[in-house]
Every structure is written in structure tokens, then in C-alpha cells.
Amino acid sequence: MDHHTGVWPVMLTPFTEDREIDWASLERLIDWYIASGVHGLFANCQSSEMFFLSDAESEKLTRFVVDYVDGRVPVVASGHTGNAPSHQAEQLAAQAACGVDSVIMISNRLASQDESDEIFLERLAALTEKVPASVGIGVYECPYPYKRLLSDAAVSFAAKSGRFTFLKDTCCNIETLTRRAKLVEGSQLHIANANAQTLLASLKVGCHGYSGVMANFHPALYVWLTENWQSEPEKAEILGNYLSVAAMTESMDYPLCAKDFQKAIGNFTSMECRTRPLGGYFQNHFSSTVSQMIALGETLASQLELDIPAAAFDPAGKIAAQ
Known part of the structure; x- marks a missing residue:
């Protein structure tokens, strides 16, 4: 698949x-994502509890992920939590220095609601202009502390700039996704839909993949969908x-529910969060x-005879043993 397409989990931070x-838990998580066939990783995002990390922790986290992944898949990262433009530029430069493929701007950091x-x-x-030219740029329509969706003008700017590679889209609206797919057509800007309910429809209209919280539960199913929806449409539906x-x-107290699952399958030792x-x-x-x-999901994958890696659901066999 092309770069910046496919499944990009929004990484958890184990505490x-x-x-x-x-x-150590973070190493196991990364290995599990990659064993599930993901195409890239989105480190230091909202699911990573980035708003509750210090700048020093934020930089250390991204550098650790990049170093441990060691080129197995590309890594993008944000850590863009500051309020002052000068602080934001410093944060993004620090993330770029960690060796990421692209640094991800948070849309609500650029303007207040009014x-x-x-x-x-x-x-x-x-x-x-202040992001080092050595890295690509992305935008994430993060819902915290408020969701600011990009206008068509902003999507067009990003597509035409030649700098932007990655849009983590949270509009959850197929009409908007269809319009955005047309706006980025022919550019290096790729749309990663965060919304499972519109994902398949968005792939059909030209969007490029999935970057959402459910890739912390069964990323291999999303990998199969993004890779096979055209060749096996009935199974994809x-x-x-x-x-x-x-x-x-996701409504069940995320990210606690994801950390509980990661603990159940042996990746995490704790469910602790800083966010809740x-x-x-x-x-x-x-x-x-x-x-x-x-x-x-495991039963469905078996009944549909999907080619899913054995380690994708419960690598340590811990859930079945409970």
C-alpha cells in the first residue's frame, strides 16, 4: 500500500x-500493533494522554517509540498541546527531532472556538513555516478540549502546500469525507478516518485509511478491511x-476500556490513566x-475465513483462560 494509507493506531500510553x-508495557504494545499488520503508528496523540504529559515526557515518549519501532513501520506524532504559538513551534520541532515521519498539528490549538x-x-x-522541512506535517481534528473541524479552505491549503501528508479526520460525516477526498486528490495529503461507522463508505469515495481508537482492540480487522474491501466486497460489508x-x-470509559483489554491480553501491567x-x-x-x-470479532473473522494473524486477538491466551 502507499505511504500514509491503511491502519494507524492512536497509541495508548501505559502507566x-x-x-x-x-x-516495558509500551514495547509489548508496539510489538502487538505490528504483529497485527498495521501500516503505521500515531504516537503522542490524545489516546496517549498527551495533554497530561510534560514536554520532557512528551519528547521522551516519541523518541522511545521511534527507536523501538526501528523502521518496521512509519511513525507520526503530535505532542502539540501548547497555547502560545512560540511554544507550539518548539513542541513540534522537538517531535520532529525524534525522527518521526510527520509531526501532527492539533486543529483546536490554532484558534479558539469563537x-x-x-x-x-x-x-x-x-x-x-516553522516546522522543520525535514518532516511532513499532519493535522488531527482532536475533540479535546473542543473539536475544530477543518474548513474546505484549510483542507485545500494543506493539500496544495506540498508539506502535509496526514489528516486524522473526525468529522464522522460521509458527505464531508467525500468532499475532502476530492480536495486532496492527486496530492500527498492522505485522509485517515477516525470513525468506524463511516470507514467503509469513506474508503469507497477515496479516503485512505483508519486512525481511530478501536485499533487498540482489534487492529487486524481494520487492516483486513482496508486491504481487502475492493477484492472481497461482501465480506467487507x-x-x-x-x-x-x-x-x-469507545463510550465505555475510554481509554480505561482499552487499557483493561491490553492488561487482559498481557501487554499492560496496569490500567492507570492520568486522564480519568x-x-x-x-x-x-x-x-x-x-x-x-x-x-x-474473533468468531466473525473465523466464519468469514479472513486471513488474520494468530496474535491479533489474544496473543498470550489470557482472556480464554479467565
Whole structure:
């Protein structure tokens, strides 16, 4: 597949019980993603709890991921959390120095909710000039602290600039995705849809892949879909329907539900988050629901005779043993 297409998981950051980064668990997570066949990794994003990392931690995290991946797949990273433009430029330069393929701007960092698209475009152009020319640039329509979707003018600017490679799209709207696919056609800007419900339809209209939270549960199913939807359309429709429903898991106290799953399969030693307390997660029986969702996906893959890596669902056999 072409560069910047396919499945790009939004990486989790495992923490110890003391909420320090758990580097050994992170190694296992990276190996599991790659064993599942992913095409790239999005490090230091919202799922990585980047707004709760210091700048020093942020840089160390991205450098660790790049070094451990060691060229097996490309890595993009953000860490773009600052408010002042000068601070933002420093953060992106630091991420670029880690050896990433592209640095990812966060759209809501460039303008407040009540500021115009003209202001947004001015700041986007200015920050683009400050990103080292040695790396590509991406944009992520991160929903925290508020979601700022790109205008058609912003998408066109990015496509025509020659600098942008990656758009993590969170519009969740097939009409918008269709329009954006036309705007980026023929450029090096690739659209990675974060929304499972519109994913298959977006691939059909010219979008390029998936970069969403559910790649922390069953990335191999998304890999199969992005690689085979044209050659096996009937199976793709069935799988797409399952993935749409399964993606409702995100509402079950994410990223706790993803960390619980990663602990269940032996990758993480702790569910600790900096973004939210463990609190009511188990009281709501979310853990059993997640394991049932995974089991159903494994059964479906078997019934459809999908070519899925053996390590994709439960590499250590821990869920089955429970």
C-alpha cells in the first residue's frame, strides 16, 4: 500500500501504578500493533494522554517509540498541546527531532472556538513555516478540549502546500469525507478516518485509511478491511457492520476500556490513566462487555475465513483462560 494509507493506531500510553510511563508495557504494545499488520503508528496523540504529559515526557515518549519501532513501520506524532504559538513551534520541532515521519498539528490549538476561519488559516500557514522541512506535517481534528473541524479552505491549503501528508479526520460525516477526498486528490495529503461507522463508505469515495481508537482492540480487522474491501466486497460489508457496532465500546470509559483489554491480553501491567480515575469502570460491567465484543470479532473473522494473524486477538491466551 502507499505511504500514509491503511491502519494507524492512536497509541495508548501505559502507566505504572505510580502513573509513570511503563516502558516495558509500551514495547509489548508496539510489538502487538505490528504483529497485527498495521501500516503505521500515531504516537503522542490524545489516546496517549498527551495533554497530561510534560514536554520532557512528551519528547521522551516519541523518541522511545521511534527507536523501538526501528523502521518496521512509519511513525507520526503530535505532542502539540501548547497555547502560545512560540511554544507550539518548539513542541513540534522537538517531535520532529525524534525522527518521526510527520509531526501532527492539533486543529483546536490554532484558534479558539469563537475565532474565525481566517484567523485559523493565518496561524496554520505561520506554524507550517516553522516546522522543520525535514518532516511532513499532519493535522488531527482532536475533540479535546473542543473539536475544530477543518474548513474546505484549510483542507485545500494543506493539500496544495506540498508539506502535509496526514489528516486524522473526525468529522464522522460521509458527505464531508467525500468532499475532502476530492480536495486532496492527486496530492500527498492522505485522509485517515477516525470513525468506524463511516470507514467503509469513506474508503469507497477515496479516503485512505483508519486512525481511530478501536485499533487498540482489534487492529487486524481494520487492516483486513482496508486491504481487502475492493477484492472481497461482501465480506467487507459484513465486517464493516460489525466494526460499526463494536466501536460503541469507545463510550465505555475510554481509554480505561482499552487499557483493561491490553492488561487482559498481557501487554499492560496496569490500567492507570492520568486522564480519568478507575472509579466506576468495573461497577458498570464494561470489562465483560469488552471481552465479549472481542470474542464476537474473533468468531466473525473465523466464519468469514479472513486471513488474520494468530496474535491479533489474544496473543498470550489470557482472556480464554479467565
